[in-house]
Amino acid sequence: MDPARRWADEAVRELVADATRxxxxxxxxxxxxxxxxxxxxxxxxxxxxxxSLKHRLARSLFLYGLVGGRIREGGTVVEASSGSTAVSEAYFARLLGLDFVAVVPSSTSRRKVELIEASGGRCELVDAAAGIGAAARELAARSGGYYLDQFGLASIATDxxxxxxxxxxxxxxxxxxxxxxxxxxxxxxxxxxxxxxxxxxxxxxxxxxxxxxxxxxxxxxxxxxxxxxxxxxxxxxxxxxxxxxxxxxxxxxxxxxxxxxxxxxxxxxxxxxxxxxxxxxxxxxxxxxxxxxxxxxxxxxxxxxxxxxxxxxxxxxxxxxxxxxxxxxxxxxxxxxxxxxxxxxxxxxxxxxxxxxxxxxxx
The missing domain is CATH 3.40.50.1100 (Rossmann fold)
Known part of the structure; x- marks a missing residue:
């Protein structure tokens, strides 16, 4: 088994174990x-x-990216969110040794930013709240990372x-x-x-x-x-x-x-x-x-x-x-x-x- 597939298998095991717990x-x-x-x-x-409830969604989004071959060892994952989804995604990124970036509106409260950072993520602030999705997608492409896309994939990624x-x-x-x-x-x-x-x-x-x-x-x-x-x-x-x-x-x-x-x-x-x-x-x-x-x-x-x-x-x-x-x-x-x-x-x-x-x- 090649190293990339071996890492992905272990990452899936980690996420399934979290679900069991x-x-x-x-x-x-x-x-x-x-x-x-x-x-x-x-x-x-x-x-x-x-x-939060978003723990389930975040796990599903990571599994969807992993089994699709789009999340790779040591890579970057990006989301457009300043709330509970970003907190949960930061947790899973840290669990798998991935870099996580949340693209958030510049008006986001310091408390929310701290919650994301405490879970191992970092925040990229943008001026227009309506544009955070496009900014997150562009950042993922620029960094060679993966856009988790909670709003587009929520109903697809969950079994x-x-x-x-x-x-x-x-x-x-x-x-x-x-x-x-x-x-x-x-x-x-x-x-x-x-x-x-x-x-x-x-x-x-x-x-x-x-x-x-x-x-x-x-x-x-x-x-x-x-x-x-x-x-x-x-x-x-x-x-x-x-x-x-x-x-x-x-x-x-x-x-x-x-x-x-x-x-x-x-x-x-x-x-x-x-x-x-x-x-x-x-x-x-x-x-x-x-x-x-x-x-x-x-x-x-x-x-x-x-x-x-x-x-x-x-x-x-x-x-x-x-x-x-x-x-x-x-x-x-x-x-x-x-x-x-x-x-x-x-x-x-x-x-x-x-x-x-x-x-x-x-x-």
């Missing part, structure tokens, strides 16, 4: 009144070694048929619950890869589970799902990790059953509610997920359905202590969670959701 994150029960007949679960993806992906893990962990096949799985969409993976796995295994996506203000995914258009352009999301100003290749509206546009203030208010109920402070995208999940629960109850709903705790709040957990920072960005706190508490206590979605006023 860390893929089955905890599935937590989110307490709802038992009389509702609907059980809500939260899969805690923050317990991955790099602290939706199983292989202990997130969908497979959810169903295995629910096996002994009173409603082992969830009626709904509720996720956010950044790349769109998570919703695509879970939806395709459910179809492949012939399960009736439906997929809902929580979408923040400014993102185009809700409109794209309603209209079928992929040419939409919007201002972008203020909820880090989810929502996009354009429809990414990995977002597959054809396999999504519902997209709920969630108010940003409601997302932040629900983020704090998750912290109060579970004792785990999450990031803001988890708040978006909770709001969308509560609407799904309300709909099930109105239809007289009993069953289970699963959503995701995407990452921990410690990486947002200087942003979404800072009231001044939140206010400076025009996000007002205060009007939505009572509505979130009402939804948790009575199951009635009001004013939390785009198009509705705060209760």
């Amino acid at each position: 860390s893929a089955d994150t905890h599935l937590l029960r989110f307490p709802l009144p038992s009389s509702w007949g609907v059980d809500l679960y939260v899969k805690d993806e923050s317990s991955h070694p790099t602290g 939706w048929r199983g292989n202990n992906n997130i969908a497979c893990s959810i169903f295995e962990q629910l096996a002994d619950e009173r409603h082992p096949v969830p009626a709904w799985v509720v996720v956010g969409a950044g790349t769109g890869g998570t919703s695509a993976t879970i939806a395709r796995y459910c179809r492949y295994t012939r399960r009736p589970t439906r997929i809902a996506v929580g979408d923040p203000e400014g993102s185009v995914y809700a409109q794209a799902w309603r209209t079928g258009r992929r040419d939409l352009v919007g201002p972008g999301s203020r909820i880090e990790g989810i929502g996009r100003p354009a429809v990414e290749d990995s977002f597959l509206p054809e396999v999504v059953d519902e997209v709920l546009a969630v108010r940003d203030g409601a997302s932040v208010a629900a983020m704090h509610a998750v912290s109060a109920v579970l004792g785990i402070a999450p990031g803001p995208s988890t708040g978006t997920n909770l709001v969308a999940a509560l609407h799904v629960v309300e709909r099930m109850r109105a239809a007289g359905e009993r069953g289970s709903v699963v959503t995701l705790l995407c990452d921990r709040g410690d990486r947002y202590r200087d942003s979404y957990y800072d009231q001044e920072w939140v206010r400076a960005r025009g996000i007002a969670p205060e009007p939505y706190r009572d509505a979130v508490e009402e939804a948790l206590a009575t199951g009635r959701c009001a004013g939390l979605l785009v198009g509705g006023e705060p209760a």
Whole structure:
């Protein structure tokens, strides 16, 4: 066996070993009144070694590059990301002895840059946030490296048929619950890869589970799902990790059953509610997920359905202590969670959701 193939084989072994150690994150029960007949679960993806749901995606992107012969020993890998994906990719690059560069907007907070650097990566700052993808692709070409391309490859690189992906893990962990096949799985969409993976796995295994996506203000995914258009352009999301100003290749509206546009203030208010109920402070995208999940629960109850709903705790709040957990920072960005706190508490206590979605006023 030639040395390049031998190195690639060892690199794949390292990534598979990481999956064996860390893929089955905890599935937590989110307490709802038992009389509702609907059980809500939260899969805690923050317990991955790099602290977020993006650990799975980063591993898949590296495996995709390795088995395709494009990632080579001692090479450079590049990504366009200033968030959790870059942190996870830096971790895997260091594990494999590769140089990792994250191309990030110059406005990126020092805290985010520090997280990427602490995981072994370095950051290349560019002035225009909209151009980081092109800049990352050009940097990879110039350095003879490999562009990981999370937005283009998320739905392709992940094995939706199983292989202990997130969908497979959810169903295995629910096996002994009173409603082992969830009626709904509720996720956010950044790349769109998570919703695509879970939806395709459910179809492949012939399960009736439906997929809902929580979408923040400014993102185009809700409109794209309603209209079928992929040419939409919007201002972008203020909820880090989810929502996009354009429809990414990995977002597959054809396999999504519902997209709920969630108010940003409601997302932040629900983020704090998750912290109060579970004792785990999450990031803001988890708040978006909770709001969308509560609407799904309300709909099930109105239809007289009993069953289970699963959503995701995407990452921990410690990486947002200087942003979404800072009231001044939140206010400076025009996000007002205060009007939505009572509505979130009402939804948790009575199951009635009001004013939390785009198009509705705060209760």
